[in-house]
Amino acid sequence: MNKAIVALSIGMALGMSGCSDNANTKIKAVAAPQVEVSQEQTVEQAYLALVEQYFKDLLALEPVYATFVGVNDYNDQFGDGLSDKYLKQRHDLNNNYLTQVKKLDRNALSTNLKLSYDMFTYDRNVALADETFPNHFIPMNQFYSTVISMVQLGSGESAQPFQTVEDYRNWQKRLQGFILWMKQAQVRMDEGIESKVVLPRVLVDRIIPQLTAQLVASPEESLFYTPIKLLPESFSAADKAALTTEYTNLISNELLPQLTALRDYFKNTYLASARATDGWWGLPNGKVWYQHLANSHTTTTMPVDEIHNIGLAEVARILSEMDKVRKQVGFEGDLTAFFDSLSSEPQYSFKERQELIDGYMVIKDKINQELPKYFNVMPKADYIVKPVERFREQSAAGASYESPAVDGSRPGVFYVNTFNLKAQPKWGMTTLSLHEAAPGHHFQIAIKQELTGVPEFQRFGNYTAFEEGWALYAEYLGIEMGLFTDPYQYFGKLSDEMLRAMRLVVDTGLHAKGWTREQAIQYMVDNSPLAKSDIIAEVERYMAIPGQALSYKVGQLKILALRAQAEKELGSKFDLKAFHDQILTTGSLPMEVMELKVNDWIASQK
Template sequence: PFKTVKDYQNWLARLRGFINWTKLAQQRMDEGIASKVVLPRVLVERIIPQLDAQLVTDAQSSIFYSPINLLPDDFTAEQKSQLTTEYTQLINAELLPALTQLRDYVKNDYLPNSRASDGWWGLPNGKDWYQHLANSHTTTTLPVDEIHQIGLSEVARILSEMDKVRVQVGFSGDLKAFFASLSSEPQYFFTDRQDLIDGYMTIKNRINQVLPQYFNVMPKADYIVKPVESFREQSAAGASYESPAVDGSRPGIFYINTYNLKAQPKWGMTTLSLHEASPGHHFQISIKQELTEVPQFQRFQGYTAFEEGWALYSEYLGVEMGLFNDPYQYFGKLSDEMLRAMRLVVDTGLHAKGWSREQAIQYMMDNSPMAESDIIAEVERYMAIPGQALSYKVGQLTILRLRADAEKALGDKFDLKAFHDQLLTSGSLPMAVMENKIADWIESESTK
C-alpha cells in the first residue's frame, strides 16, 4: 500500500534491495556460464527488449516513479517534496544505471554464452533433472514417457470431438480448414480492445448467475477484468489471474492481453473466463486465502497440479452449467483443452526427446487453431519453465477420476456441491494428499 510516509519509505528500501538483486543475478549467471547451465539463446533474446523498455531517460518516465504520482492529499508539502526528491535521486543515480548494467551484461556477456539446445536434455544431467521437475510440478510419480503417451491419446480424442463440432455447424471443409476459418475470419474477432474487455464482463455476469447451483462455498472477494499493461503485453500470455489482497483491500484481477486481438477469438472467451476467473483460479485461490482453520502454508503456498487442475476442471464444469450450448463456445472449450493436452506432448518432447523449438511450434500449429503468436509464447514458456505445463492436464484428469470414484461409491448420496467443498476448503494440496482426503470423505459419507 501507498497510504503513509512509512509505506513510501518501505518501497524505497525494497527498491534498494532490487538494485542489489540485479548485481547478485549477474553473479549467479556467471556461475551458470562456468557450469554450462544457461538459458536457450532465443529466451535471452526475449529478455533484452524487456530490459530496454525500462531504460528511460529520466526518473519521471520510469514505472518505478509511479507511487509519486499517487501521493495522498493528507501528506504535507514538505513530505511530498522530500519523497519526490528521494525517489528521483534513487531512480536516476542508482536504479537506471543498475538496469543499464544488467541489460549490457545480458546482451554482451550472457547472450554469447547462451545455448543452442531448446530443452533441458541439453544441460548436464538434464533428462534426470527434467524427470524430477515433472514429478515436482504434477505432484505424482508418473514417468515422463507415460505423460507423453497420455498427451498423444488426449490430443487424438479432442481432435475427434472438434471434428464433431465442425460437422454440427455445417462447415464443408476438413478440420484443418475449420481451424483456418476460426483463426482468420473477421466475425470471430473484436476490432476494439475495450469491446473485448466488455465482452468478458458480460460473461462474468452470466457465469455468476449459475454458480450457486454448483457451490456451497464461494469467495468473499470479487474480481475485475483488466488489459495487460503496455510495457509487457508483447511478451505476456493471452490471459492470467492475479489474486486479491488478503485483507480484502484489492479484488482479484483477470488480465486479458489485448495486444493482438487476432489471438483473442470470441469463441474462446467462455472457457478462458471459467479457467482464469470463476469458478477457476479466482474461486480456488480466493477461498484458500480466506480460510481461517488451516495452517498458513495451505493458504498461501500453491501446488500447480491442483491449482491448474482445478482451473481446467472448471472448464469441464462449464458444460454441466449449460454455458457451452453454443457449439462455437464449446469448440473454444475443446481448443483450450487441446492446449493442455498438447503441452504433455510438447513439454516432454522439448525436454526429454530432443525436440527443437521449431518442431514444437509446428506440432501445435498442426493440432489447434491457436494464433501463431500465442503458440510461440507458449513454447518459449515451456522452454523457460520445464514441467510446469504438465500439471494442468494431469491435475484435471486426477480430479475427474476422484469425482468418478465418489459418484460410483456414493450413488444417490453423492452431492456435487459437497465434493467441491472438499476440494476447495483445505487450501492447496499435492494430488496424492487430495486423493487421500477424498477417499476419507467417501468413506465418511457412505456411512451416513
C-alpha cells in the same frame, strides 16, 4: 494461467534474490523449535505451534513473499536469495523442520491435520530435493522476470502498500535491495556460464528488449516512478517534496544505471554463451533435473514418457471432438481449414480492445447466475476484468489471474491480453473466463485465502497441479452449467483443453526427447487453431519453466477421476456441492493427499 500462483512464486523467487555475500559473514542456521509434547500439550497443539513458527521463519527469510501474503513486517526488505548464506539458511529451514515434525505422532492428529501434516512433510522433502539442482544459476527468464515483477509491485495496484510516508520509504529501501540483486544475479549467471547452465539463446533475445524498455531518458518516465505520481493528497508538502527528490535521485543515480548494466550484460556477455539447445536435456544432468521438475509440478511420480503418451492420447481424443463440431456447424472443409477459418475470419474477433473487456463482463454476470447451483462455499472477494499493462503485453500470457488482497482491500484481477485481438477469439471467451475467474482460479484461490482454522502455510501454499487442475476442471463444469450450448463456444472449450493436452506432448518433447523449438511450434500449429503468436509464446514459456505446463491436464484428470469414483461408489448419495467442498476447503493439495481426502470422504458418506 494462475497469476496468483505466479505472484506468490515470484514473491518466493524475489525473496530468493538479494545482496552479494561477504565471505567473512557468519552463517546463522535456522533452528526449528524442539518438539516436546508435555502432559499439558496435545500432539495437535504441538504440531500447530511447530508449523506456525515455520511460517514465521519462512516470511523472515522471504520478505517479498511476506508482502504477497499480507504480512507487512518486511516491506522494506528485498531478501538475500542468491548468496551462499541464503542457500544454507533455506536448507536449514527445511531440514530442521522436517526433522522436528517427524518426531510427532501423525496418528494422534485429527483427519484434517493429518492432511496438513502430509502436505508439510511433502513440501519439505520436495524443497530439499530441489536444492540439489543449480536453479540459482538461472535467476531470471523472459517469463518470470524479476524486473517486471518489481514494476508491478511499484505500480500501486499490487501487494506493496503505498498509503503512508513509511510505505514509500519501505519501497525505496526494497528498490535498493533489488539493485543489489541485479549485481548478484550477474555473478550467479557468470557461474552458470562456467558450469554450462544457461538459458537458450532465443530466450535471452526476449529478455534484452524487456530490459531495454525500462531504460528511459528521465526518472519521471520510468515505471518505477509511478509511486510518486500516486502520492496521496494527505501527505504534507514537505513530505511530497522530500519523497520526490529521493525517488528521482535513486532512479537516476542507481536504478537506471544498474538496469542498463544488466541489459548490457545480457547483450554483450550472456547472449554469446547462451546454449543452442532448446530443452532441459541440453543441460548437465538435464534429463534427471527435468524428471524432478515434472514430478514437483504435477505432485506425482509419473515418468515423463508416461506423461507424453497420455498427451498423445488426449490430443487424438480432442481432435475427434473438434471434428464433430466442424460437422455440426456445416463447415465443408477439413479440420485444418476449420482451424484457419476460426483463427483468421474477422467475425470471430473484436476490433477494439475495450469491446473484449466488456464482453468478459457480460460473461461474468452470466456465470455468476449459475454458481449457487453448484457450490455451497463461494468466495467473499469479488474480481474485476482488466487488460494486461502495455509494457508487458507483448510477452505476457493471453490471460492470467491475480489473487485479491488478503485483507479484502483489493479484488482479484482477471487479466486479459488485448495486444493481439485475433489471438483472443470470441469463441474462446467463455472457457477462458471459467478457467481464470469463476469458478476457476478466483474461486479456488480466494476461498483458500479466506479459510479459517488452518495453518498459515496451508492458506498460502500452492501446488500447480491442484490449482491449474481445478481451473481446467472448472472449464469442464461449464458444460454442466449449460454455458456451451453454442457449438462455437464449445469449440473454444475444446481448443483450450487441446492446449493443455498438447502441453503434455510438447513440454516432454522439448525437455526429454530432444525436440527443437521449431518442432514444438509446428506440432501445435498442426493440432490447434491457436494464433501463431500465441503458440510461439507458449513454446518459449515451456522452454523457460519446464514441467509447469504438465500440471494442468494431470491435475484435471485426477479431479475428474476422483469425481467419477465418488459418483460410482456413492450412487444416489453423491452430492456435487459436497464434493466441491471437499476439493476447495482445505487449500491447495498434492495429488496424493487430495486422493486420500476424497477417499476418506467417500467412506464417511457410505
